[in-house]
Amino acid sequence: MGYGRLGSTEPNSSQAEPLPNQQEKSTSTPPSAKRRTLKVLLVISVVFIVASAVSAVVVYGLRARASGGFGGRKPTQAISRTCSRTQYPSICINSLLDFPGALSADEHDLVHISVNMTLQRLGRALYVSSEINNLNMDTLGRSAYEDCLELLEDSVDQLQRSLNSVAPSPDGNGQPIGSTQDVLTWLSASLTNQDTCSEGFSEVSGSVKDQMDEKLKDLSELVSNCLAIYAATAPDGDFSGVPIQNRRRLMESDISEEHTEFPKWLSRRDRVLLDMPVSAIQADIVVSKDGNSTYKTISEAIKKAPEFGTRRTIIYVRAGRYQEDNLKVGRKKKNLMFIGDGKGKTVITGGKSVSDHTTTFHTASFAATGNGFIARDMTFENWAGPSKHQAVALRVGADHAVVYRCNIIGYQDTLYVHSQRQFYRECDVYGTVDFVFGNAAVVLQNCNLYARKPMSLQKNTITAQNRKDPNQNTGISIHACKILATPELEASKGSFPTYLGRPWKQYSRTVYLLSNMGDHIHPRGWLEWNGNFALDTLYYGEYMNNGPGAALGQRVKWPGYRVITSAEEASKFTVAQFIYGSSWLPSTGVAFLAGLSV
Numbered sequence: 048m049g050y051g052r053l054g055s056t057e058p059n060s061s062q063a064e065p066l067p068n069q070q071e072k073s074t075s076t077p078p079s080a081k082r083r084t085l086k087v088l089l090v091i092s093v094v095f096i097v098a099s100a101v102s103a104v105v106v107y108g109l110r111a112r113a114s115g116g117f118g119g120r121k122p123t124q125a126i127s128r129t130c131s132r133t134q135y136p137s138i139c140i141n142s143l144l145d146f147p148g149a150l151s152a153d154e155h156d157l158v159h160i161s162v163n164m165t166l167q168r169l170g171r172a173l174y175v176s177s178e179i180n181n182l183n184m185d186t187l188g189r190s191a192y193e194d195c196l197e198l199l200e201d202s203v204d205q206l207q208r209s210l211n212s213v214a215p216s217p218d219g220n221g222q223p224i225g226s227t228q229d230v231l232t233w234l235s236a237s238l239t240n241q242d243t244c245s246e247g248f249s250e251v252s253g254s255v256k257d258q259m260d261e262k263l264k265d266l267s268e269l270v271s272n273c274l275a276i277y278a279a280t281a282p283d284g285d286f287s288g289v290p291i292q293n294r295r296r297l298m299e300s301d302i303s304e305e306h307t308e309f310p311k312w313l314s315r316r317d318r319v320l321l322d323m324p325v326s327a328i329q330a331d332i333v334v335s336k337d338g339n340s341t342y343k344t345i346s347e348a349i350k351k352a353p354e355f356g357t358r359r360t361i362i363y364v365r366a367g368r369y370q371e372d373n374l375k376v377g378r379k380k381k382n383l384m385f386i387g388d389g390k391g392k393t394v395i396t397g398g399k400s401v402s403d404h405t406t407t408f409h410t411a412s413f414a415a416t417g418n419g420f421i422a423r424d425m426t427f428e429n430w431a432g433p434s435k436h437q438a439v440a441l442r443v444g445a446d447h448a449v450v451y452r453c454n455i456i457g458y459q460d461t462l463y464v465h466s467q468r469q470f471y472r473e474c475d476v477y478g479t480v481d482f483v484f485g486n487a488a489v490v491l492q493n494c495n496l497y498a499r500k501p502m503s504l505q506k507n508t509i510t511a512q513n514r515k516d517p518n519q520n521t522g523i524s525i526h527a528c529k530i531l532a533t534p535e536l537e538a539s540k541g542s543f544p545t546y547l548g549r550p551w552k553q554y555s556r557t558v559y560l561l562s563n564m565g566d567h568i569h570p571r572g573w574l575e576w577n578g579n580f581a582l583d584t585l586y587y588g589e590y591m592n593n594g595p596g597a598a599l600g601q602r603v604k605w606p607g608y609r610v611i612t613s614a615e616e617a618s619k620f621t622v623a624q625f626i627y628g629s630s631w632l633p634s635t636g637v638a639f640l641a642g643l644s645v
């Protein structure tokens with residue numbers, strides 16, 4: 048995951064070894080350059096139309112009550128108070144002073160204005176970044192550049208939805224449209240996107256990197272400020288960034304007897320689909336390598352699936368081994384459900400790694416960013432091997448995503464839980480270094496996490512969570528899982544210690560709840576990233592785990608590590624409180640525990 052995260056080769060070091068510097072040169076403009084430029088122009092035009100339309104009522108109201116116009120550059124008390132809550136107050140004040148209506152806005156109006164201003168800055172950044180699409184770039188530079196354009200487009204979409212949610216409602220009662228947790232999720236994901244973009248360029252040098260640095264300047268800080276401003280006024284409480292979300296409603300409604308088996312994320316039809324035999328399902332699209340189907344390839348099936356679908360589109364992928372380049376469910380391909388013939392039978396595989404001079408983000412054998420993504424009874428694999436370092440099998444950045452009864456197999460960076468809300472149930476995940484990583488709000492439940500034998504002198508780390516900002520509602524929750532060693536590692540586990548996680552970013556957050564841990568887990572439990580980095584700002588917790596690896600006597604003594612003794616605190620990382628949001632999960636039909644136990 049990211050850069051600077053190669054597996055440790057020194058017994059007492061988690062430092063990365065450098066990647067090769069030689070990269071192939073691209074001497075011609077990609078054939079899709081003009082199409083991408085037109086696409087970006089269309090996106091930008093929509094951004095400014097939406098932002099202007101949503102802002103019209105607010106700006107009109109601000110002008111109506113303004114008494115002093117826009118004279119001077121001194122911030123108002125409302126701006127000063129609002130920006131004092133952010134991580135970057137100087138950037139906050141300067142950006143708001145330049146935005147129409149801000150000088151006459153109260154603190155409530157500044158929430159809307161900050162989202163609107165950040166959306167327009169993102170739109171401009173996407174536009175000016177697209178202007179250098181025709182430049183020659185080496186392989187890694189092109190990969191990082193394409194990542195950034197994709198991530199900027201995703202961020203624009205997330206900020207547009209956030210803007211619509213924080214705008215005054217049409218009936219004029221002043222209440223926001225949409226859920227608090229939705230907005231926190233989208234703003235958190237947008238910040239993660241900017242972070243991922245920057246990471247992609249960390250190993251790139253030259254004019255393209257310099258130009259992108261300039262075009263994206265202060266963008267991450269602006270999104271962070273936007274998130275802080277919104278989080279400070281959000282009506283729901285928060286435990287160090289852990290969403291508690293409408294506690295009474297959750298207790299009295301969502302965690303009812305009816306929902307202890309099937310969560311409420313998806314429709315009743317989706318619940319049935321996730322528990323129905325494949326032979327009884329009427330798929331919209333069938334994929335089979337033998338040609339006895341709608342399509343022979345998964346890429347064709349994704350291409351033919353509707354964009355922005357409001358109903359579930361079912362793609363049944365028959366048994367076989369599918370190796371296709373750039374398999375991706377993009378953000379426009381919403382509500383797609385992939386059903387296979389079972390673990391080890393329907394296999395989506397690939398072998399890309401950072402050794403191919405591409406970004407970690409680009410290595411995924413399968414990627415999904417279209418909201419409502421579901422996968423069932425399949426295997427996702429990256430066979431690059433431990434010597435190739437970062438090599439992702441499955442990357443998910445889709446909101447309300449569910450992965451059910453799947454194998455996810457790789458070595459370093461196997462499962463990239465990139466962003467937004469995700470749920471994994473009864474999955475087997477295999478890997479070595481940081482093999483569950485990312486910055487989603489994600490719960491893995493009733494899963495098996497298998498540590499594999501790494502390279503000589505490497506340490507295994509199960510998780511590497513990269514929460515960068517204290518206001519992000521993200522983290523990795525591992526609930527009622529089994530933490531296991533593969534037979535190969537079991538035979539030599541004394542030479543290869545396995546840790547529960549290490550902090551990729553400053554506010555890294557990971558918890559293990561009611562899980563069984565094998566004796567391959569090192570007694571210290573957790574591993575430093577680099578010296579004292581993040582040890583006092585992270586949140587790592589363990590609650591009532593069992594097995595020989597769960598003994599707490601020799602665990603780390605970091606300020607941010609805690610043995611959780613309160614069921615109330617532990618419950619904040621359960622499905623019901625951590626990822627429920629707008630109660631999306633039950634409708635998927637995936638069995639789950641809403642609370643700590645049935």
